[in-house]
Amino acid sequence: MNRKTWYKWHSLAGIKLSILICFILLTGTLAVISHEIDWLINSSQRVLPSVPASNINWSKVYESANKQNSTAPIASINAPIDDWFAVEVIRLNEQEQRYREYYHPLTGQYQGEGRWYNWQRFFRMSHRHLMMPTIYGVTIVCIVGLAMFFSLISGFFIIPQWWKGFFRKPRINNKKTFWNDCHRLFGLWASWLLLTVCITGIWYLIEVWGGNASFPEQTIPAANKVEQGLIKTSSTVFEKAIKSVSIYHDLNIKRIILPTKKEQLIIVQGQNDTLLVRDRANNVIFDSINGDYLTRRIAHKQSVHVRISEAADPLHFGVFGGIYTKILYFIFGSILCALAISGTYLYGLRHYNSHRSEFNIALKAWKASWLGIGKLKWLSLVLISIMFILALFIFTNYVLI
Incomplete structure (x- = not known):
């Protein structure tokens, strides 16, 4: 294809799904910092002055959680996202619905509670599958991702010597030239992130x-899998298991999963020096009745297939480097949002023959873009509307206590 044909398909791929593209990029950018948004909104999550992750007193948190509520089962205990976050305890209420409690990582003091469906859940679910059943929602979002991937690749074919454009200042001759240069600049600087999220989206x-x-099945004694009702783990057994972790694994603990009605296990998950894996890739499993060691999983010993799967989330959301990579992803995610918006506006400018002395050029350019989207705009708006309706239903019908 020649440059003109590449431009035509680049323009069509961008404009026809522009509403969905903008929405998915926006929710994805906010999903990157969604934990921090909850931290700002819910004071119970804050720990100031901060406490290093290495100083978390898991036994005190567990003991305090049992004193705070001796009847509601504890599903898991999650390490702070960063040093200024509280330890998060996930509990089940009488309706067996999850909710959150927050404890000081050093003293174990109870700080407050929060809903299961918070802002972090909202932005992640909106971005990942539009609140729809996973198979349908993920498919829709990933199809939009394929359109973005094509726009990315085609963009390099329509920009001559694109590698020279990273520091080229936008020209201010006229609106069309200015926004064209801005669009190219946004695209070049954010291309690495767009490529990353598109490839992980395809995965x-x-x-x-x-x-x-799938992880290889871990050998668990049959006695620990029999459904016999929930047996609460004592503080002594809990402390024994946590202190034993270092014997079997070089694990930085991130999550402790407590026993269920079907499995009498304490599952300790976390990170070691293996790059780009989720917390679940490493674990040590103990008997929840006596605290004895049962089995473990080591991330770097997993298959290539598993390692690819585990790398998808850290790369897609930029969590692999903590707050620093999250800030980086948020900045360049914002540039991607600007890329999508400027591309839509540029389409309108190019398809509306304006004159320098004409008023309301921007409004008329947006109208031209709206018309250029065609019938797919209604599909995009319907899907986004369904997402908000489902979100309203899920978030208002979920019982907290």
Whole structure:
């Protein structure tokens, strides 16, 4: 294809799904910092002055949680996202619905509670699958991701010597030239992130349609799997298990999963020096009755298929480097949002023959873009409307206590 044909398809791929593209990029950018948004909104999550992760007193938190509520089962205990976050305890209420409690990581003092469906859940679910059943929602989002991927690739074919444009100042001759240069600049600087999220998005599509990886089954004694009702783990057994972790694994604890009605286990998950894996890739499992060691999982010993699957989330959301990579992803995610918006506006400018002395050029350019989207704008608006309706239903019908 020549440059003109590449431009035509680049323009069509961007404009036809522009509403959905903008929405998915916006929710994805906010999903990156969604934990921090909850931290700002809910004072119970804050720990100031901050406490280093290495100083978390898991036993005190567990003991305090049992004193705070001796009847509501504890599903898991999650390490702070960063040093200024509280330890998060996930509990089940009488309706067996999850909710959150927050404890000081050093003293174990109870700080307050929060809903299961918070802002972090809202932005992640909106971005990942539009609140729809996973297989349908992920498929829709990933198809939009394929359109963005094509726009990315085609963009390099329509920009001559694109590698020289990273520090080229936008020209201010006229609106069309200015926004064209801005659009190119946004695209060049954010291309690495767009490539990353598109490739991981393609992997999510493969996973949801049957290509997902599974960890090798861990050998658990039959006695620990028999459904016999929930047996609460004593503080002594809990402390024994946590202190034993270092014997079997070089694990930085991130999550402790407590026993369920079907499995009498304490599952300790976390990170070691293995790059780009989720917390679940490493674990040590103990008997929840006596605290004895049962088995473990080591991330770097997993198959290539599993390692690819585990790398998808850290790369897609930029959590692999803590707050620093999250800030980086948020900044360049914002540039991607600007890229999508400027591309839509530029389409309108190019398809509306304006004159320098004409008023309301911007309004008329946006109208031209709206018309250029065609019938797909209604599909995009319907899908986004369904998302908000489902979100309203889910978030208002979920019982907290």
